[in-house]
Amino acid sequence: MKDEVLDRILATxxxxxxxxxxxxxxxxxxxxxxxxxxxxxxxxxxxIPGIVLAAGVFGWGAVELxxxxxxxxxxxxxxxxxxxxxxLRPVEGIGWVAIALGVSLASWALSRFMTGDSRxx
Amino acid sequence: xSTTAKNATEGLADPDLASVERVLAGDAAAFEGIxxxxxxxxxxxxxxxxxxxxxxxxLAQEAFLRAWRGLVHWRRESSFSTWLFALAAxxxxxxxxRVPAVNIPIEDIVEPARPASQDHDLQxxxxxxxxxxxxxxxxxxxxxxxxxxYFHEMDVAAAAHTMGLPVGTVKxxxxxxxxxxxxxxxxxxxxxxxxxxxxxxxxxxx
Numbered sequence: 001m002k003d004e005v006l007d008r009i010l011a012t013x014x015x016x017x018x019x020x021x022x023x024x025x026x027x028x029x030x031x032x033x034x035x036x037x038x039x040x041x042x043x044x045x046x047x048i049p050g051i052v053l054a055a056g057v058f059g060w061g062a063v064e065l066x067x068x069x070x071x072x073x074x075x076x077x078x079x080x081x082x083x084x085x086x087x088l089r090p091v092e093g094i095g096w097v098a099i100a101l102g103v104s105l106a107s108w109a110l111s112r113f114m115t116g117d118s119r120x121x
Numbered sequence: 122x123s124t125t126a127k128n129a130t131e132g133l134a135d136p137d138l139a140s141v142e143r144v145l146a147g148d149a150a151a152f153e154g155i156x157x158x159x160x161x162x163x164x165x166x167x168x169x170x171x172x173x174x175x176x177x178x179x180l181a182q183e184a185f186l187r188a189w190r191g192l193v194h195w196r197r198e199s200s201f202s203t204w205l206f207a208l209a210a211x212x213x214x215x216x217x218x219r220v221p222a223v224n225i226p227i228e229d230i231v232e233p234a235r236p237a238s239q240d241h242d243l244q245x246x247x248x249x250x251x252x253x254x255x256x257x258x259x260x261x262x263x264x265x266x267x268x269x270x271y272f273h274e275m276d277v278a279a280a281a282h283t284m285g286l287p288v289g290t291v292k293x294x295x296x297x298x299x300x301x302x303x304x305x306x307x308x309x310x311x312x313x314x315x316x317x318x319x320x321x322x323x324x325x326x327x
Contacts, residue, residue, distance in 0.1 A: 009249045010271040018164045023156045026185045034149035
């Protein structure tokens with residue numbers, strides 16, 4: 001088939017007229033959308049103090065964890081064969097803090113998901 | 122592009138801008154002007170993508186809704202029609218990926234039988250329809266350039282704008298698409314030549 005033949009066939013398409021109620025139906029949908037209540041924006045002003053506080057707690061927690069880890073490592077170097085009970089306690093504490101952080105993060109992510117906001121912040 | 126679309130592009134560019142300004146200022150009813158001006162081209166464009174009237178109207182409606190929601194994002198670097206067609210093409214493309222218009226591979230489409238001397242026009246119409254439907258069986262990367270090239274009245278640049286692709290890419294894909302169609306319908310050219318000769322002979326005799 002030559003290109004001219006193909007051009008002739010495909011270029012001579014009959015024009016379709018939209019049905020009489022098409023524009024009205026589109027405008028109905030538009031009006032519905034326009035009348036819909038816009039989604040409530042996230043209350044950043046109210047949330048910022050909480051976010052700052054949480055960041056502070058996380059930061060403090062991280063510093064404490066690092067300090068504990070460093071002290072445990074130093075103690076482990078000096079007593080290589082066994083760890084005393086007093087030295088194990090901070091290590092157990094680290095585990096609980098990590099679990100608590102994980103649970104907090106998961107609950108925060110779940111609440112964001114349930115409100116339909118998939119963005120990170 | 123259809124004649125309606127071309128007229129709307131050439132003569133009514135300002136009404137679009139005015140309507141957009143009014144809509145952005147909060148007058149939702151002003152969008153009706155845009156719908157009335159562009160309903161024909163958009164329904165026809167959707168029809169070329171799916172060849173199903175009801176679905177074409179649904180797709181065009183969805184395109185108008187997306188345009189309404191996205192009016193604020195129209196940066197006015199291109200004409201309103203260019204933006205609208207590109208947006209509509211995205212809507213149609215996504216929808217057809219979800220629910221394809223034709224599931225028959227192009228290899229399975231049978232070339233129409235040679236026309237009989239009677240019912241000539243009717244047969245020719247149905248044969249042309251088979252060729253048009255065969256376009257829908259092309260892989261999407263070749264199908265869309267063909268659909269948009271003929272929708273835009275064989276304007277490669279306009280088709281490229283609508284697809285957001287370079288003109289060279291569109292030309293290459295068009296060429297490949299034609300090659301696929303030529304392979305599928307090898308006898309159509311001869312038949313057309315024969316028809317033209319018979320038509321001119323009949324004309325002279327009359």
